[in-house]
Amino acid sequence: DIQMTQSPSTLSASVGDRVTITCRASQSISSWLAWYQQKPGKAPKLLIYKASSLESGVPSRFSGSGSGTEFTLTISSLQPDDFATYYCQQYNSYPFTFGPGTKVDIK
């Protein structure tokens, strides 16, 4: 299985901050990476697919980059609605696997 790691595990930030979350894969996954946002008691929501493609309806302050084994999710200016947990997921090969999550909370 491809192991996914994320850093940091928790991130404290303020509204307006630029936030970057890193996701690493245990082997190359090309660009087959997605990012999700999850709020307490809710299902995850797809933000980014194929490493850098923005899902329809997702604000443009979210962006993704990377390929191979290292990827980043950037929020250019953190908004109150963005405090949540973020997960990366690889879909290069079965079984699909998720990172452990990064919780973004209020500083």
Added chain:
Amino acid sequence: QVQLQESGPGLVKPSGTLSLTCAVSGGSISSSNWWSWVRQPPGKGLEWIGEIYHSGSTNYNPSLKSRVTISVDKSKNQFSLKLSSVTAADTAVYYCARVGKYYYDSSGYQPGGCFDIWGQGTMVTVSS
């Protein structure tokens, strides 16, 4: 607008079988998408369980493969999950999800692999 809705018992006894159904509305389960189950134990991360295509083809997570069956009922526009021999470790919120972003290239149909539509999730507790 495709929507997914999970249903099934919220409590299952240890060694029993967990059975859930995901109803697809606003679209056809016979589209070019695969359909998946994902679970999340309380306070923990996400785990992919498996997926099914309308043809009945399946892929399972090897960690659960011996206990999992995913099936499809095209007449009812729904798919189902059965997980046998459950223990407390199977207590989780279970989500059904559509596998999105399929595409066609020189090799033909490519199924995608990220989850673009999710059900609201259903909590299943394994306890006597």
